[in-house]
Amino acid sequence: MKKKSGFTLRDVCGEHVMVAEGKENIDFSNIISMNETSAYLWTKMGEGTFSVHDMADALLEEYDVDEATALADSKALAEQWVNAGIVEP
Numbered sequence: 001m002k003k004k005s006g007f008t009l010r011d012v013c014g015e016h017v018m019v020a021e022g023k024e025n026i027d028f029s030n031i032i033s034m035n036e037t038s039a040y041l042w043t044k045m046g047e048g049t050f051s052v053h054d055m056a057d058a059l060l061e062e063y064d065v066d067e068a069t070a071l072a073d074s075k076a077l078a079e080q081w082v083n084a085g086i087v088e089p
Contacts, residue, residue: 056070
């Protein structure tokens with residue numbers, strides 16, 4: 001996967017919110033809010049390509065979670081990101 005350009009994670013009043021930059025990305029009908037863990041993963045994945053396994057590895061490094069849970073949660077989150085249009089598969 002790869003993050004689509006034009007999306008930036010911002011802290012708005014203590015909430016992690018995805019902000020679309022550039023007129024081609026503006027869609028006010030779909031505000032994307034992230035919890036602390038998904039915001040951590042978004043930041044950790046950087047600007048290059050990454051996989052669900054990379055996401056799971058990052059969860060294992062940062063949180064007290066077992067491998068199966070980290071992988072399942074990463075798959076679910078990746079699917080949400082693809083459906084939201086903020087990453088390319």
